[in-house]
Amino acid sequence: MSSAEGPALNIDRLLDSRWFLRALAFAAFALVWQVYATAAGGFFVPTFTETAAAIGRQLASPEVWQAFATSNIAMVLGFGLAVVIGIPLGFLMGRFRLAERAINPYLNILLVTPLAGIIPLLMMSLGIGLASRVIVVWSFAIVMVVVNTRAGVRQVDRSLIDMVRLFGAGELGVWRRVILPGSLPAVLAGVRVALGRAVTGMVIVELVMVSVGIGGLILRYQAFFRFAELYGMVVLIILEALILLAIVDWVQRKATPWASMTSIRD
Amino acid sequence: MIEIKGLNKYFPGRGRSEPVQALRDVDLTIRDNEFLTILGPSGCGKTTLLRNIAGLVPWDTGEILVDSQPVRGPSPERAMVFQNFALLPWSTVLANVAIGLEIRGEPRGPREAKARELIERVGLSGFEDRLPGELSGGMQQRVGLARALAVDPSVLLMDEPFGALDEQTRRLLQEELLRIWEQTPKTVVFITHSMEEAVLLGDRIVLMSARPGQVDDIIEVPLARPRSQHINELGESPEFASITTHLWTRLRSMQVLNT
Numbered sequence A: 001m002s003s004a005e006g007p008a009l010n011i012d013r014l015l016d017s018r019w020f021l022r023a024l025a026f027a028a029f030a031l032v033w034q035v036y037a038t039a040a041g042g043f044f045v046p047t048f049t050e051t052a053a054a055i056g057r058q059l060a061s062p063e064v065w066q067a068f069a070t071s072n073i074a075m076v077l078g079f080g081l082a083v084v085i086g087i088p089l090g091f092l093m094g095r096f097r098l099a100e101r102a103i104n105p106y107l108n109i110l111l112v113t114p115l116a117g118i119i120p121l122l123m124m125s126l127g128i129g130l131a132s133r134v135i136v137v138w139s140f141a142i143v144m145v146v147v148n149t150r151a152g153v154r155q156v157d158r159s160l161i162d163m164v165r166l167f168g169a170g171e172l173g174v175w176r177r178v179i180l181p182g183s184l185p186a187v188l189a190g191v192r193v194a195l196g197r198a199v200t201g202m203v204i205v206e207l208v209m210v211s212v213g214i215g216g217l218i219l220r221y222q223a224f225f226r227f228a229e230l231y232g233m234v235v236l237i238i239l240e241a242l243i244l245l246a247i248v249d250w251v252q253r254k255a256t257p258w259a260s261m262t263s264i265r266d
Numbered sequence B: 001m002i003e004i005k006g007l008n009k010y011f012p013g014r015g016r017s018e019p020v021q022a023l024r025d026v027d028l029t030i031r032d033n034e035f036l037t038i039l040g041p042s043g044c045g046k047t048t049l050l051r052n053i054a055g056l057v058p059w060d061t062g063e064i065l066v067d068s069q070p071v072r073g074p075s076p077e078r079a080m081v082f083q084n085f086a087l088l089p090w091s092t093v094l095a096n097v098a099i100g101l102e103i104r105g106e107p108r109g110p111r112e113a114k115a116r117e118l119i120e121r122v123g124l125s126g127f128e129d130r131l132p133g134e135l136s137g138g139m140q141q142r143v144g145l146a147r148a149l150a151v152d153p154s155v156l157l158m159d160e161p162f163g164a165l166d167e168q169t170r171r172l173l174q175e176e177l178l179r180i181w182e183q184t185p186k187t188v189v190f191i192t193h194s195m196e197e198a199v200l201l202g203d204r205i206v207l208m209s210a211r212p213g214q215v216d217d218i219i220e221v222p223l224a225r226p227r228s229q230h231i232n233e234l235g236e237s238p239e240f241a242s243i244t245t246h247l248w249t250r251l252r253s254m255q256v257l258n259t
Ligand SMILES: Nc1ncnc2c1ncn2[C@@H]1O[C@H](COP(=O)(O)OP(=O)(O)OP(=O)(O)O)[C@@H](O)[C@H]1O
Pocket: B011, B012, B020, B021, B022, B041, B042, B043, B044, B045, B046, B047, B048, B049
């Protein structure tokens, strides 16, 4: 508004608006999908418009909402436990060598184990109830929380710790004034990645073993050749994940406004 | 007065390798309200010595006395200014300057009044609510200086405080530091890599030799005080030239031995 260019279409400003760029990318994506599905998709690949119509029906269906609720209970519990347990573990491992030595082997096991492969084992020992689903989500998510938190603690500037100690702060003061705020950006980055893994874990466990919730619905659509609904379900899962990520991003921006100040990207 | 007697400091070697001796038999007496500069090759233990005086890290043998009291840990009497500024990036300039007082339990009112006074003194009025990331390097180090001065320390420990700044900013901050020190004298221990800076600021220059670090020489600087008004002319004077030549000869012989 401050420039004297008047109402003429300002391409620079339009290109600056991220919503415009997103809409453009989405339109291109939808077009490619539609053309491909119409020309070469055949029976198994619904077109973009068919999928969109299916999503409309699904959003009005109580069955779909019920499936999302069932799945997300396991996701919220597993992810919540991963955050609540993972953050303190990461802090301890980052600050104390002893904790690092004691916990690291288990962390490495979780890190390298192909989790989808051990789901059947879990089911055999814990049954197919909510508990096993929660534990699978938890194992998918916790590694990311611990690893990022630990990295965040380790990269805290040593001279900041010296500085508060010189002014008389004890270990508690060092944590409160330097380590906790200093590692917050990394902790939130870990939570963000963990959230993506938790959603993945939530769907995988239902696809592989316990066919309830979203995974159960997907298997059913597949069995009955309802491919538009199947695609619609995938889109809905992606939408949920994007909304959750946007919430974490928002928290990140609000809680650590200084973090973007040292970014090297402009 | 700070008395350092027979100080030896080792760092454990990596794995099975021998411990590294960082300081060997350092004897040094720092007078009250003296401006002492320390000069020496990289890795000779200057930072280690300063952190020992601060009480941040233990040493192996010897002792450090401040006003006849042995140093056992950090004390509010000794404040530090860091090469990388060490400002809390999430706190405003005001909160950064006030943090020492806050840790000491000073109530908000008096502590912010004191912080504002020091912010004004280092020429940063109007920037109280900014975050460090919004300031230039020179301004950030002014905050670091104000923060150290806010607790009224009797000893100011400075580890290459202007090393990360450009030439002009460095000169401005040297003048400002001298001006503040002339108005409110205190003991300053100032580490630098610059011979010029060591001479222009110091009453005496401690020359350290490398690995293990020891006191090689102590040189009195005959330049008159107060100096803050005419640092530039002092830099042209014959006394200045003769001391820097002397320093360079000594430093060069150390570097030759080292390589
Ligand atoms: N935490 C540490 N662990 C092991 N060795 C260390 C440690 N800190 C310093 N040293 C070693 O002690 C010696 C002195 O280090 P110090 O940092 O005091 O040197 P300096 O004179 O400040 O160097 P510079 O001028 O580069 O800042 C160096 O050889 C260094 O490698």
